[in-house]
Amino acid sequence: MASITIQSVSKSFGAVSVLRDIDLSIADGEFVVLVGPSGCGKSTLLRMIAGLEDITGGEIRIDGRRVNEVAPKDRDIAMVFQSYALYPHMSVADNMSYSLRLRKTAKERIAEAVRAAAGKLGLDPLLERRPRALSGGQRQRVAMGRAIVRHPKAFLFDEPLSNLDARLREQMRAEIKRLHKAIGATSVYVTHDQIEAMTLADRIVAMHGGIIQQVGDPLDLYDRPANLFVAGFIGSPAMNFIDGACRGGAVEPHDGSRIPLPAGLKAAEGQAVTVGVRPEHVRIVGAAEPGSHTARVDLVEPTGFGTIVHVRLLGEDLKIYTLDRAAARVGGPLHIMLDGERLHVFDRETTQRLG
Amino acid sequence: MTLYNSVAPPAGDRRTAMQKIAAALEPWLYSAPVLILIVAIMLVPLALGVSYAFRDIRLLNPFSGGFVGLAHFRELAADSAFRGALVNTLWWTFSSVILQFLFGLILALLLNRPFRGRALAQALCFLPWAVPSFLSGLDWAWMFNPVVGPIPHWLTALGLMAEPSNILADPDVAMWGPIAANVWWGIPFFAITMLAALQAIPKDLYEAAEIDGAGPVERFRSITVPFLAPTMAISILLRTVWIANFADLIIVMTNGGPADRTQIVASYIFTQAFRRLDFGYASAIALVLLVLLLAYSMLIVALRQTMMSRQ
Numbered sequence: 001m002a003s004i005t006i007q008s009v010s011k012s013f014g015a016v017s018v019l020r021d022i023d024l025s026i027a028d029g030e031f032v033v034l035v036g037p038s039g040c041g042k043s044t045l046l047r048m049i050a051g052l053e054d055i056t057g058g059e060i061r062i063d064g065r066r067v068n069e070v071a072p073k074d075r076d077i078a079m080v081f082q083s084y085a086l087y088p089h090m091s092v093a094d095n096m097s098y099s100l101r102l103r104k105t106a107k108e109r110i111a112e113a114v115r116a117a118a119g120k121l122g123l124d125p126l127l128e129r130r131p132r133a134l135s136g137g138q139r140q141r142v143a144m145g146r147a148i149v150r151h152p153k154a155f156l157f158d159e160p161l162s163n164l165d166a167r168l169r170e171q172m173r174a175e176i177k178r179l180h181k182a183i184g185a186t187s188v189y190v191t192h193d194q195i196e197a198m199t200l201a202d203r204i205v206a207m208h209g210g211i212i213q214q215v216g217d218p219l220d221l222y223d224r225p226a227n228l229f230v231a232g233f234i235g236s237p238a239m240n241f242i243d244g245a246c247r248g249g250a251v252e253p254h255d256g257s258r259i260p261l262p263a264g265l266k267a268a269e270g271q272a273v274t275v276g277v278r279p280e281h282v283r284i285v286g287a288a289e290p291g292s293h294t295a296r297v298d299l300v301e302p303t304g305f306g307t308i309v310h311v312r313l314l315g316e317d318l319k320i321y322t323l324d325r326a327a328a329r330v331g332g333p334l335h336i337m338l339d340g341e342r343l344h345v346f347d348r349e350t351t352q353r354l355g
Numbered sequence: 356m357t358l359y360n361s362v363a364p365p366a367g368d369r370r371t372a373m374q375k376i377a378a379a380l381e382p383w384l385y386s387a388p389v390l391i392l393i394v395a396i397m398l399v400p401l402a403l404g405v406s407y408a409f410r411d412i413r414l415l416n417p418f419s420g421g422f423v424g425l426a427h428f429r430e431l432a433a434d435s436a437f438r439g440a441l442v443n444t445l446w447w448t449f450s451s452v453i454l455q456f457l458f459g460l461i462l463a464l465l466l467n468r469p470f471r472g473r474a475l476a477q478a479l480c481f482l483p484w485a486v487p488s489f490l491s492g493l494d495w496a497w498m499f500n501p502v503v504g505p506i507p508h509w510l511t512a513l514g515l516m517a518e519p520s521n522i523l524a525d526p527d528v529a530m531w532g533p534i535a536a537n538v539w540w541g542i543p544f545f546a547i548t549m550l551a552a553l554q555a556i557p558k559d560l561y562e563a564a565e566i567d568g569a570g571p572v573e574r575f576r577s578i579t580v581p582f583l584a585p586t587m588a589i590s591i592l593l594r595t596v597w598i599a600n601f602a603d604l605i606i607v608m609t610n611g612g613p614a615d616r617t618q619i620v621a622s623y624i625f626t627q628a629f630r631r632l633d634f635g636y637a638s639a640i641a642l643v644l645l646v647l648l649l650a651y652s653m654l655i656v657a658l659r660q661t662m663m664s665r666q
Contacts, residue, residue: 052562073568085563089581098577099567146567 002063002153009058035197036207078147265355276344279321407638414632427639459545484543492607495536552586
């Protein structure tokens with residue numbers, strides 16, 4: 001087990017720069033999730049920690065040791081791949097013991113380690129099978145088993161659940177979390193799925209365009225997104241954005257209505273801002289009242305537990321998440337209230353959070 | 356068709372005899388065009404060729420053509436030239452296949468790693484395959500000729516040869532001439548098939564193995580070889596049969612000489628049929644070669660089956 005330190009690391013492929021000046025410290029035993037849309041550089045960063053990609057600039061340290069020039073096999077890390085990358089011609093037991101056999105570990109110790117890992121993952125009855133005789137979820141477990149038999153300093157996960165169907169993904173997500181609680185190993189987990197990031201992470205690193213956008217507690221990122229990108233990326237359904245200008249303690253969208261600003265927020269008079277409000281924070285009121293907006297219902301998407309209502313407001317498609325199934329009817333009017341305390345305000349130019 | 360017939364007509368079938376016959380014939384009529392074609396272009400020539408082996412057919416003898424039973428085979432059993440040709444065939448086939456395979460595999464491994472101008476290099480490496488075999492045989496014969504070719508002079512300079520001479524004229528080493536030409540000509544076949552198989556191996560397997568602690572040799576042994584094995588087996592089988600039957604280079608370069616030292620069974624058949632015009636005897640030899648190659652193929656297929664079932 002170890003800490004991982006990433007210091008002003010950059011990466012470019014030829015003239016294309018994919019990572020710029022990344023700084024990140026991962027504490028011993030921490031579960032860190034790198035999340036972002038495809039092409040944001042999260043997988044490249046993970047592969048650089050693993051040693052599968054060269055480091056163009058900066059330094060990566062594992063357990064205090066600089067590993068820039070260290071071969072993957074000498075970094076003492078284990079990686080779980082999206083495709084599982086199981087050796088198809090080896091049995092489950094051989095897949096799991098391959099790294100130990102290469103390290104010339106004693107036979108009894110290998111058997112013991114495989115037995116222990118198989119027990120943890122419920123793989124005992126499958127040890128003699130070949131990967132092609134396993135289901136997707138079982139293969140995923142074998143890939144994790146292969147990682148844990150070695151007791152590495154750190155686990156790296158590269159979108160390990162992306163090839164599973166939704167139900168299995170949920171189940172494996174919980175299993176990974178439980179496993180991390182049991183083993184307590186330092187883990188770096190790459191995903192584009194913000195729900196996976198929210199549920200698994202001790203700390204989330206949100207990335208976009210090769211730059212870290214925000215690092216923090218999952219709920220921190222949800223409650224206080226640092227910029228427009230994080231605000232739009234974290235949360236499902238995604239946050240609503242309304243453009244406007246600050247005037248007299250309120251934001252005025254271009255139609256002349258007013259949205260009150262959160263108390264204590266300082267914005268220059270006339271500053272161009274984007275107001276963000278999460279669908280679950282839009283309040284539906286029974287009748288028009290001071291400060292409420294009236295919109296026409298465009299689309300209703302029931303999800304079972306709640307309902308997503310799309311309305312047209314200020315020329316934008318505004319989503320509202322409500323637990324009241326009877327609240328909206330397509331084509332009908334809806335009175336909504338945007339509460340100042342629930343609003344996120346961003347400078348439209350810098351895209352950074354205000355206040 | 357058995358499926359078709361096994362659907363028993365319901366009890367009390369009231370169809371007429373004519374209708375029953377028509378129903379039974381129907382599938383055969385549908386497949387008739389293809390069956391007739393196969394019989395006409397494959398089975399008829401094969402049967403005709405096999406029948407020649409038991410008849411006395413010499414183009415220069417107008418009274419030949421009679422049935423001679425196993426006479427050709429008795430003659431063959433006592434024919435020392437044929438026995439020599441059998442040994443030469445083994446020699447020719449296995450050294451050509453092994454060298455083609457080794458060089459082809461090395462070439463495929465080189466072409467599988469990215470470098471500048473790889474597409475061009477790939478195209479160039481596959482060029483020999485496009486050269487007609489007769490032309491490449493002539494080229495190589497000239498290259499071995501000390502008057503016009505450089506190879507004897509190079510071999511002399513390297514100290515492998517006392518003075519520049521034509522190895523095709525030396526009974527002890529003449530076989531290496533056609534083998535060299537064959538290897539050059541056949542490498543692309545293995546390179547193409549191996550390269551295709553290499554490119555089908557998922558990249559993350561190598562990465563997983565690298566993290567697991569496998570070095571380059573270990574990765575080759577535990578990932579590349581198991582993945583290539585089925586392709587290797589089938590392409591070696593194909594090539595072996597092909598090369599055993601492949602007499603073009605030998606006919607062009609040495610014509611079986613000197614002193615029959617490069618005569619293989621396939622070129623011996625050619626000599627008997629088209630030089631001595633003894634089609635009956637040539638057919639008998641061809642039949643023996645066919646049986647030997649069939650036996651070899653069965654052996655390899657059986658080997659492959661056991662390999663696959665073991666996995």
